[in-house]
Amino acid sequence: xxxxxxxxxxxxxxNNIVNRFGSQVVHDGVSFTINRGEIIGxxxxxxxxxxxxxxxxxGLHKPDSGEVKIKNKLIGNITPMESAALFGVLFQEGxxxxxxxxxxxxxxxxxxxxxxxxKERVMIAQLKLALxxxxxxxxxxxxxxxxxxxIKRASLARALALDPEILFLDEPTxxxxxxxxxxxxxxxxxxxxxxxxTIVMITHDLNxxxxxxxxxAILVDKKVVIDVPENLLKSEHPWIKEYFNNPRGRxxxxxxxxxx
Amino acid sequence: MAAxxxxxxxxxxxxxxxxGTLDLYHAQEAKKALQKAxxxxxxxxxxxxxxxxxxxxxxxxxxRQLQEKxxxxxxxxxxxxxxxxxxxxxxxxxxxxAKKQEKDWKKLLKAMxxxxxxxxxxxxxxxxxxxxxxxxxYKSIVLKKHWRLPDIMHHIEETGIEAVPIIGLMAFMIAVVxxxxxxxxxxxxxxxxxxxxxxxxxxxxxxxxLLTAIMVAGRxxxxxxxxxxxxxxxxxxxxxxxxxxxxxxxxVLPRLIALLITxxxxxxxxxxxxxxxxxxxxxxxxxxxPGAYMDRVHTVATxxxxxxxxxxxxxxxxxxxxVGCMHGMKVSxxxxxxxxxxxxxxxKSIFLVLAADAFFSILFEKMGI
Numbered sequence: 001x002x003x004x005x006x007x008x009x010x011x012x013x014x015n016n017i018v019n020r021f022g023s024q025v026v027h028d029g030v031s032f033t034i035n036r037g038e039i040i041g042x043x044x045x046x047x048x049x050x051x052x053x054x055x056x057x058x059g060l061h062k063p064d065s066g067e068v069k070i071k072n073k074l075i076g077n078i079t080p081m082e083s084a085a086l087f088g089v090l091f092q093e094g095x096x097x098x099x100x101x102x103x104x105x106x107x108x109x110x111x112x113x114x115x116x117x118x119k120e121r122v123m124i125a126q127l128k129l130a131l132x133x134x135x136x137x138x139x140x141x142x143x144x145x146x147x148x149x150x151i152k153r154a155s156l157a158r159a160l161a162l163d164p165e166i167l168f169l170d171e172p173t174x175x176x177x178x179x180x181x182x183x184x185x186x187x188x189x190x191x192x193x194x195x196x197x198t199i200v201m202i203t204h205d206l207n208x209x210x211x212x213x214x215x216x217a218i219l220v221d222k223k224v225v226i227d228v229p230e231n232l233l234k235s236e237h238p239w240i241k242e243y244f245n246n247p248r249g250r251x252x253x254x255x256x257x258x259x260x
Numbered sequence: 261m262a263a264x265x266x267x268x269x270x271x272x273x274x275x276x277x278x279x280g281t282l283d284l285y286h287a288q289e290a291k292k293a294l295q296k297a298x299x300x301x302x303x304x305x306x307x308x309x310x311x312x313x314x315x316x317x318x319x320x321x322x323x324r325q326l327q328e329k330x331x332x333x334x335x336x337x338x339x340x341x342x343x344x345x346x347x348x349x350x351x352x353x354x355x356x357x358a359k360k361q362e363k364d365w366k367k368l369l370k371a372m373x374x375x376x377x378x379x380x381x382x383x384x385x386x387x388x389x390x391x392x393x394x395x396x397x398y399k400s401i402v403l404k405k406h407w408r409l410p411d412i413m414h415h416i417e418e419t420g421i422e423a424v425p426i427i428g429l430m431a432f433m434i435a436v437v438x439x440x441x442x443x444x445x446x447x448x449x450x451x452x453x454x455x456x457x458x459x460x461x462x463x464x465x466x467x468x469x470l471l472t473a474i475m476v477a478g479r480x481x482x483x484x485x486x487x488x489x490x491x492x493x494x495x496x497x498x499x500x501x502x503x504x505x506x507x508x509x510x511x512v513l514p515r516l517i518a519l520l521i522t523x524x525x526x527x528x529x530x531x532x533x534x535x536x537x538x539x540x541x542x543x544x545x546x547x548x549x550p551g552a553y554m555d556r557v558h559t560v561a562t563x564x565x566x567x568x569x570x571x572x573x574x575x576x577x578x579x580x581x582x583v584g585c586m587h588g589m590k591v592s593x594x595x596x597x598x599x600x601x602x603x604x605x606x607x608k609s610i611f612l613v614l615a616a617d618a619f620f621s622i623l624f625e626k627m628g629i
Contacts, residue, residue: 085285098594116288123353124284127321130351144593163284163316194347195317196340 009036011198012057012166014224017066019052026052028222030066036165039192039199040226041209043243044219050202051092053219054170057200058089070166081113087166088159092174094151096143102154103129103139109161124161132157133187149180153187160191167191169201173208181205185212206249210256218243229253265290267297270308275335279311282319291322303331310336320348389586393516396508411514412521419480419515420522424529426479427472431530434467435459435537443545452546456538456553457560463534464565470617472530473576476523477609481584484515485605488588489598497589507589516581523577524570531569564629572620576613583609 017030026049055061059075068075106125173181217226265286268277400406442455542548587605
């Protein structure tokens with residue numbers, strides 16, 4: 001595990017978020033702070049509002065009350081160009097633009113926000129492809145020709161296009177086979193270590209949670225409990241207990257400790 | 261925001277010191293500045309990067325490229341930049357394989373060949389689709405009596421009832437347009453009374469059915485393609501097949517049957533609204549009262565004229581539904597292909613409707629109707 005609570009240099013803070021859909025309250029006072037360089041895993045049961053929380057953090061969903069600050073700036077006051085430079089998002093299904101090749105998908109934000117010439121953009125796209133573990137030939141392909149794992153990687157390459165400070169990953173390992181999932185975990189760790197990028201990911205994969213994440217943010221009772229996995233394991237909260245103490249949770253935990 | 265990028269030259273050692281931010285947004289000016297600074301340097305140049313406040317992958321790539329060109333030593337990399345630079349330096353940068361350039365005449369020949377083959381395939385596709393629809397019709401409706409009435413009703417509402425206002429308004433306006441043109445052309449000849457004949461005959465025989473069909477092709481044919489296409493993209497069509505339901509039976513047949521019912525009815529409404537428009541215009545432009553207009557319509561337009569229009573409606577309906585559903589089934593994978601197929605479906609169905617109409621004109625002429 002990397003840079004665990006090494007320094008407390010908050011890059012993202014969420015204060016008292018309340019989200020309501022009709023009469024249904026999804027979040028009721030969600031607050032937490034994420035430090036620069038951390039890897040945070042957001043977990044929670046189905047329907048606990050993980051995706052809504054992610055959308056709220058990146059400004060795609062306006063909360064009923066509360067505020068999100070990235071580098072001490074309210075998310076609502078961040079211009080599109082700033083936000084593109086600040087964070088990249090890997091959507092669950094990749095959300096690659098299907099009318100463009102993978103390379104053009106990666107170059108799109110660069111073309112939009114910088115005045116680099118085409119030659120340089122192509123070089124950068126190749127670099128990002130390689131960083132994400134894809135071959136240069138993949139760049140010429142259209143998203144429909146890619147496998148599930150390649151879509152995740154290509155989408156990651158696009159999220160990295162502008163060298164963002166924060167990466168948001170929505171279930172990065174869902175739908176991947178165990179080998180591909182663990183390779184993806186390694187990739188996430190590598191990027192975090194080398195680029196110093198802060199990573200916030202929604203995950204259901206307990207192996208990822210124990211193996212990669214510095215801290216886990218658990219959505220229970222419409223609030224967030226955030227702590228290192230070791231402490232969460234000792235939690236007395238019935239749902240958290242159930243979450244970690246089922247056979248899969250124990251296996252993942254043992255695997256993580258066995259390896260490291 | 262960190263300071264902009266600049267280069268300082270150490271007078272004593274000749275080392276270049278990079279200062280400020282070397283990232284995506286400064287890469288271009290940094291590259292130019294570095295090239296300028298390196299110009300005329302013959303020996304090995306030492307670049308000191310300890311002054312860089314920020315370095316990102318693009319900056320690291322720039323440094324790597326400089327290093328690869330040779331005669332450059334990068335010195336005093338900051339601790340926090342080490343990993344990044346190492347990673348970017350290690351990454352294998354392969355260029356995608358360049359495709360062979362072909363001669364123009366070869367390209368042209370290839371394109372023509374491909375087009376010919378795809379046209380041939382499209383023809384086979386239409387025939388196959390038609391055949392499969394017929395087989396499904398026989399199997400599910402004639403043999404098993406699976407009419408799927410709720411589906412048919414749903415499509416009748418969508419393609420028929422909801423189209424009534426727009427079709428009626430359109431027919432009325434077409435009558436207005438024809439009446440104006442007729443009066444303008446016939447008045448100098450003193451034959452403006454014939455306006456009634458022109459409006460009645462052209463609306464009943466051609467305009468009513470043709471414009472209704474075009475409107476329905478744009479409205480419902482495109483909807484058929486898009487609906488089925490999206491189901492195809494979301495693998496719903498595959499799911500139907502796995503559950504053991506013939507997609508043709510639940511997706512194509514109800515739409516086809518619904519349109520076969522609604523298009524003739526819509527045509528009838530268009531005919532009536534067209535005649536009504538003619539009545540209004542006759543009253544306004546040539547002072548023929550509605551009663552006299554009705555009498556004239558009865559004498560000039562025969563049942564044949566009405567039937568000539570109505571007979572075409574089911575044929576047009578068949579063409580529109582077939583083309584719409586066929587293109588929906590052709591959708592593959594991406595969201596973009598839904599758009600392409602929808603466009604193709606509308607263009608093709610309108611074209612086929614016009615072609616069929618021309619065919620009918622010749623046929624009726626020969627038959628003397």
